Amino acid sequence: MxxxxxxxxxxxxxxxxxxxxxxxxxxxxxxxxxxxxxxxxxxxxxxxxxxxxxxxxxxxxxxxxxxxxxxxxxxxxxxxxxxxxxxxxxxxxxxxxxxxxxxxxxxxxxxxxxxxxxxxxxxxxxxxxxxxxxxxxxxxxxxxxxxxxxxxxxxxxxxxxxxxxxxxxxxxxxxxxxxxxxxxxxxxxxxxxxxxxxxxxxxxxxxxxxxxxxxxxxxxxxxxxxxxxxxxxxxxxxxxxxxxxxRGEGFREPDADERLAIAVTHFRRSLDFYGQSVGLKMFRKHLASYIEAAPWPDSEEARRIARSALCRLEDPAATEDGLANLWLGDRRLAA
Structure with a gap:
């Protein structure tokens, strides 16, 4: 085909x-x-x-x-x-x-x-x-x-x-x-x-x-x-x-670092397109989805807590740092 x-x-x-x-x-x-x-x-x-x-x-x-x-x-x-x-x-x-x-x-x-x-x-x-x-x-x-x-x-x-x-x-x-x-x-x-x-x-x-x-x-x-x-x-x-x-070909899924880079680049583009305040709000749906794809937390409850914490943030820099912390395995957001 x-x-x-x-x-x-x-x-x-x-x-x-x-x-x-x-x-x-x-x-x-x-x-x-x-x-x-x-x-x-x-x-x-x-x-x-x-x-x-x-x-x-x-x-x-x-x-x-x-x-x-x-x-x-x-x-x-x-x-x-x-x-x-x-x-x-x-x-x-x-x-x-x-x-x-x-x-x-x-x-x-x-x-x-x-x-x-x-x-x-x-x-x-x-x-x-x-x-x-x-x-x-x-x-x-x-x-x-x-x-x-x-x-x-x-x-x-x-x-x-x-x-x-x-x-x-x-x-x-x-x-x-x-x-x-x-x-x-x-x-x-x-x-x-x-x-x-x-x-x-x-x-x-x-x-x-x-x-x-x-x-x-x-x-x-x-x-x-x-x-x-x-x-x-x-x-x-x-x-x-x-x-x-x-096509019957192999595909290498993005590793954790690559997924983080994709999410951060997407986030920054959203801020550029909408402006800082609106861009942050518009990105939250994507942010929640990226959290689901993060390497951890490994329990649904921990993901829910992390998702809730990150999606309430009003500061773009804090949001980006929190997203990076998930990929680095920092469990403070889910504590």
Whole structure:
């Protein structure tokens, strides 16, 4: 199997993609993961209406960055006019792929404006949103979705077919319904129906955390690639590790010193991007994940105490020192 996926006119040099994740996939994270070998890392979900209106936080989430080899912006919304405007703005800013979110299960997204995975219940509107984005830009448009709203309406194959008919160039499917949220196990086999329904690359998503789960997900779904979500927490090098496993090659996991350097570099970039105060707060989710990947403490209770102590710190220098102490085995934070 080729290690490159063609998304329209864009060649993505890898079959292991990192999913857009709210509160995670900001520019400092995307730069970190890309530097560590990820071929595809999308932005956080960006509300197309807020982005089109120029709301500062939406513009910040859509920051494509400079120097990244591939820039992907994910948009969410239910108004075709704003979807087209948002797609055009993202492409004008440098996005090379526009991804549409039909998969977010959060009540905040599916309620109210009823976007994200709520669109699985509105096939006509979902198709219209894809068509609006495709019409607005010259770059490829892709879609990320779930199997359906619930087990009684698993319509991913139909939504995918409609999306491709409207011009979508790739489809990613999380192997759960919206009503499952993240409970149970992802149904990779169910993604095979989507692969059979469309003639564009299909990626399987959900519960993929290493080479073994990636290999099994590909075998069961027949998909062309995998998308990693929560499995990347605290391990921004995971895409490269899984790529190597799928090629049958060895991969040396970063040692303790290298993991510390990765975490510190990521932290400093967050401070640079947001400013000291906001950067520290924005990094806390990553900080908690890096603590989980630290060489010690070796008990869940000790990790909880260390995580709580570090994530309450207000001083960047103290935070960096505390993180280093974990890697050096200093147990004072967990005392």
């Amino acid at each position: 080729s290690n490159t996926l063609a998304v329209g006119k864009v060649e993505v040099p890898g079959r292991v993609w990192i999913a857009p994740m709210t509160g995670v996939s900001d520019l400092p994270f995307r730069e970190t993961a890309t530097r560590l070998g990820a071929a595809y890392v999308a932005t956080e979900m960006v509300a197309c209406a807020e982005f089109a209106r120029g709301r500062p936080d939406a513009v910040r989430r859509a920051a494509v960055g400079k120097g990244l080899p591939l820039m992907v912006v994910q948009l969410v919304g239910r108004d075709p006019v704003f979807m087209g405007q948002g797609a055009r703005m993202a492409a004008d800013a440098g996005a090379q792929i526009i991804d549409l979110n039909f998969g977010c299960p959060s009540k905040q997204v599916t309620g109210g404006v009823a976007s994200g995975s709520a669109l699985m219940r509105e096939p006509d509107l979902a198709e219209a949103l894809v068509a609006a984005a495709v019409k607005a830009v010259d770059v490829p448009v892709t879609v990320k979705m779930r199997l359906g709203w619930d087990d009684h309406s698993r319509n991913a194959a139909d939504i995918a077919r409609r999306a491709v008919d409207a011009g979508a160039q790739a489809i990613t499917v999380h192997g759960r319904t919206r009503c499952q949220f993240y409970k149970g196990e992802a149904d990779w086999e169910a993604v095979a129906a989507v692969k059979a329904a469309v003639g564009v690359p299909v990626l399987v998503n959900g519960d993929i955390v290493d080479g073994d789960t990636a290999r099994r997900a590909l075998e069961q779904s027949g998909a062309d690639g995998v998308m990693i979500g929560r499995g990347v927490y605290g391990r921004p090098w995971i895409a490269q590790a899984i790529e190597a496993a799928l």
